[in-house]
Amino acid sequence: MKFACAASALLLAGHSAAYDIIHSSSVNCREKPTTKSKVVKVYQLGDDVDIVCQVEGQKVSSTGSNVWDKTQDGCYVLDYYIYTGFSGISKPLCSDT
Secondary structure (H helix, E strand, O other): OHHHHHHHHHHHOOOOEEEEEOOOOEEEEEOOOOOOOOEEEEEEOOOOEEEEEEEEEEEEOOOOEEEEEEEOOOOEEEHHHEEOOOOOOOOOEOOOO
16 A cells, blocks of 8 residues: 555656636736746636746735746746645746746
8 A cells, every 4th residue: 555655646746736826817927937028828717727846036026926836838927826725835846947
């Protein structure tokens, strides 16, 4: 049984997980973790957003957050707009930004 649990954990490691959008009806996904970066995709309320990893980027004063989520599409969404159940870094850190 311990082996089966360990094997399941290894299979899940490194995979993204889907989360919901909150605080807005849509959210911009940007090329880099800053609001000055180009918008490359827009997620709508009801879309599942898969988080691959997280990074500290520009602090957005209106939200108080500087945590950005890298999505399955390779772009960045401010974590404030994604319901992960945590405030701050809760996923693996991105190795590239």
